[in-house]
Amino acid sequence: MLFGLSCLTFAISHVVPGDPARLAAGPDANQAMVDTLRAKYGLDRPLPVQFARYLRGLAAGDLGESLRSRNAVAADLAQYFPNTFELVTLALLLAVAVGVPLGMLAAVHRDTWIDQGARVLSVSGVALPAFWLGLMLQLLIALHLGWLPLGGRLGLTATPPAPITHLLLVDALLRGEWRTMADALAHAALPVVTLSLPALASIMRVNRAEMLETLQQDYIKTARAQGFSGFRIVCRYALRNAMIPTLAMIGLRYGWMLGSTILVETVFDWPGIGLYAVNAAVSSDFAPIMGVTLLLGLNFMLANLLVDLAYGWLDPRIRRPGLT
């Protein structure tokens, strides 16, 4: 799959118009300067040769060099990916923490004000563009109320903790730098909320629908007849089964969120791979584009693998196929 992805990305990157060497050389560069750069990065070679060279590098863990930053793409990704990973993980945690209980409540209290309220939230979550929502939150919460910072990862004069995992919040936690952690959380709050809302809406809707179906099952009726408490029936028996399709949605959403952080990262100046990829794309800087695509593809695959494993944990019939 990753090989297919690299073929596709390479092909798309190289058929779009634009001369990466000219763009990297600068607007005033003369032809000799452009040719110097073209030769340096092997862009003067035939496409199959360039592709073979790229694949050879890939096999050795070398994703190439960015024409724009002049850094190794792997080093750039190592710098930017942890930021995106943290943002997406926090957003997904929030979406699950709010979306699953809300979906459950909406199903249990079907057609009541709780259900209607949840519906409004879910429609808004899907319909509101992240860009607009981010700007509105910035204006209201940061500018007018002054409760949270406008953007960035940390305060201007704050120093990030010495890296252990390269995840800022985790490193702050491990180093016991509570003030830095609070600062990072304050900066993360608005982008996390903005990014999580569409995922929250989807998770909530899927969970509600699955819960409604599960609550009609015979084993739930049996449990009720046996006098189990409503809380136990919903949380222990119904939710567990309803969570299987919801988990699939969570896995899909994780992959989708990783690839769609660009707007949130732009609005909140979050230094992640979304911004890195877009900056590369507008400079026709192919190596970072391909590096980001491969990394996202890999993460998508890993997320789906984890979801598949979680199915087995939730449903013993999947873990042990002979079981009925």
Place this chain on the structure above:
Amino acid sequence: MRIARCLSCLLTLALLVLAVVPVAAFERVGDKKILVFAGRQEVPTIDPSIKYDWSIRMMQQALYDGLVKYVGNPPEIQPWLAEKWESTPDARIWTFHLVKNAKFHNGDPVTAEAVRWSFARTLKLNQGPAWMLSDFLKEDGIKVLDEHTIQFTLTQGYAPFLSFVPWWYVMNPKPVMANEQAGDLGQKWLTDNEAGSGPFRIKRWQQGVLYEIEAVESYWKGWPSKDHVGGVILKLVREAAAQRAALLRGEADIVEGLTPEDYEPVGKTPGIVVPNFPGMTTFGIKMNTQKAPTNDANLRKAMAYAFDYDALLKIYNGNAVLQTSPFPNATRGHIAVPGFPRQDLAKAKEFLAKSAYPTGGIELEYVYVQGLEEERKMGLVLIDNLGKLNLKVKVVPLTWPNMVGRGGKPETSPDLMAVFATPVSTDPDAVAYQYHKNSWGKYYGSSFYSNADVWGLIERARTLGKWEERAPLYAEIQKRISADAPEIFGMLANRRWGLRDHVKGFVFSPVRFTGEVDLYPLAIVAK
């Protein structure tokens, strides 16, 4: 109990979160006042031999010194590392005498050898500013006469030489070569390290987030104000709305790149000022002179006379001036070309009647940079104006790389292409050469203008030593280019920034790029 403890922890964390929210107008570190500049553009490298654009050059100018420096409006070349210089009458040999007290940040003296090495490095790497001098200056033409005197012998006379020297910064060879990797002349190291003698040194370099420089208190040239900034943080804020919010909230002291609509209310906000100066960036609609239908000079002239120039000023809420020549007003030798096109429908129809398309009936493609709202509006103006000549306009937004790619060849260059161009020097050669054959393929050469007489004049004018001989040639070049109408010459948009009013010492110079600010004279005077 456990729940209560959790809630208490959460509450404490929430209070801490709120407590760290910044509200100060400028940052203080000890007794130093740190200016916060919210800019939209990254600084991917600060190597003076590799690249320049407004954000890169703003930082290069702060970290490095040149032999001379552009200052003020109109821009004048002032002595900097060189206290004086002289050239031969044919502008072939240039001799610079260095000040004796200049020091690099590590304490090494700035010598003629360092200057030689820096110029030779830029020529050898053949990137960034190399194009400015590489046709005339070769490595063996740079000679150290003594520790503080350096001489450049050009391959032929080149009068604009001095006008490009401000952008050739002097590096300290010792730390650069100590960090050389695989014969790269320190390229990798100089990407985010510096080896300069400028008024600032690097404090923090967080790529993609912020760049912090701190003032060198013992700067060899001294400081223009006792309240000079203790440092500058260039913070990346990529959205205009977020920039505006940062300025209003006091999280930024200077912002650049707000929309024309934003500057009006921001300028009226107490505590904020908006410097507003005519720049040197021209806006023109380049017409492909090598491919039908725009290879028809009469059709091009018809369009130039049909265009509503005042609409350009309206798009910028009046914060722009119309071009009166292909050269920006601040360019040396600029003249107001007599009969420069302005909207005149009768004249437009006259030219159209003389063209191969006397009744119109054709469609022209107008290409602009996707996302640039002003350029899109200019496209709408074109649709309206050219409709009166029965010419249809198809407005096509393209990303910058795709647009540059299209404009790189005469066969693919669009009929009409929106182009902003900023000349790098005040010498007329910097603009005139955009119309020379050697500029074909560059974004500002997308009209593929061809006129052997004009090219000859451009080549001759750049080699003459005396301004009195050059000036009439440039006047003639301006008239001839206007007469050939390779583009609809538009306007010069004003340069604007949003500044908190405690920021003093702002000095505008139109030769700087859009957004670029000279950080050296800035001061913070708190109320």
